[in-house]
Amino acid sequence: MTTATDLLRASPLPALETRVLLTHVLGWRRTELITRDAETLDATAVARFEALAARRGAGEPIAQLTGKREFFGLDFDVTPDVLIPRPETELLVETALDAIAGTPNARVLDLGTGTGAIAIAIAHARPDARVFAVDRSPAALDVARRNADRLLDPARAGGALTFIESDWTANVDASLRFDAIVSNPPYIACDDPHLAQGDLRFEPRGALTDEADGLSAIRVIVETAPLLLAPTGALWIEHGYDQADAVRQLLSARGFTAVRSLRDLAGIERISGGLAPA
Numbered sequence: 001m002t003t004a005t006d007l008l009r010a011s012p013l014p015a016l017e018t019r020v021l022l023t024h025v026l027g028w029r030r031t032e033l034i035t036r037d038a039e040t041l042d043a044t045a046v047a048r049f050e051a052l053a054a055r056r057g058a059g060e061p062i063a064q065l066t067g068k069r070e071f072f073g074l075d076f077d078v079t080p081d082v083l084i085p086r087p088e089t090e091l092l093v094e095t096a097l098d099a100i101a102g103t104p105n106a107r108v109l110d111l112g113t114g115t116g117a118i119a120i121a122i123a124h125a126r127p128d129a130r131v132f133a134v135d136r137s138p139a140a141l142d143v144a145r146r147n148a149d150r151l152l153d154p155a156r157a158g159g160a161l162t163f164i165e166s167d168w169t170a171n172v173d174a175s176l177r178f179d180a181i182v183s184n185p186p187y188i189a190c191d192d193p194h195l196a197q198g199d200l201r202f203e204p205r206g207a208l209t210d211e212a213d214g215l216s217a218i219r220v221i222v223e224t225a226p227l228l229l230a231p232t233g234a235l236w237i238e239h240g241y242d243q244a245d246a247v248r249q250l251l252s253a254r255g256f257t258a259v260r261s262l263r264d265l266a267g268i269e270r271i272s273g274g275l276a277p278a
């Protein structure tokens with residue numbers, strides 16, 4: 001005779017996490033936890049909840065347990081093969097949308113797409129944009145393709161997304177020219193203790209760290225992006241809280257103009273970018 005109220009009371013997890021796991025297992029809306037609080041729950045559902053709650057207790061990310069994470073107003077499928085979309089990455093999407101605001105049928109390239117969150121959010125906001133998404137991980141590309149199929153209108157003017165299995169720009173058609181290139185690359189240094197904490201322990205290591213100083217993927221992207229940018233194209237890269245200076249220097253040294261960094265909602269310089277070298 002277990003009710004949702006019983007489970008909420010007994011759970012050692014934070015109340016918000018308990019509610020998320022409960023609504024996930026029961027297929028309920030958040031308000032039903034209140035309106036159906038006295039209902040006796042199905043034993044299978046209770047067992048499923050207990051199993052997920054135990055895994056959460058052992059540290060597994062909520063997004064992997066529910067298989068979902070909201071980003072830019074869209075509900076993305078998440079698996080252990082991909083980085084979990086972060087709210088601060090919405091700044092990269094907004095900035096890319098600004099960069100292509102005056103360009104009909106803009107071409108956009110997302111390097112290291114993972115869930116596809118950045119590419120798909122841009123494609124969703126700009127149905128006319130032609131969006132290409134690269135990842136070197138076939139498993140990540142499967143997740144991104146599934147998300148694109150589910151979240152984008154098949155009749156969108158820009159057509160279906162183009163997915164490319166590639167180590168950064170290596171396999172991208174060299175004749176293409178993009179109005180915007182964006183990336184949220186692995187930028188955590190390999191000796192950063194955060195890699196052994198929280199959700200990061202369960203995310204693909206290759207999406208988090210370059211196994212070096214945290215800037216090696218960014219160096220490759222800054223070096224190769226100009227070959228694929230349209231004359232007035234923009235490159236924007238997400239980076240760590242203390243990397244803005246270094247990334248601006250890399251961009252300037254490669255000839256990018258109008259180089260600048262933008263702060264996320266926490267006030268941290270979170271992305272840096274510039275316009276294609278002349």
Ligand code: GLN
Nearest residue numbers: 184185186187188207208
């Ligand atoms: N923003 C992530 C974190 O610090 C890292 C993502 C990345 O390396 N691109 O948790």
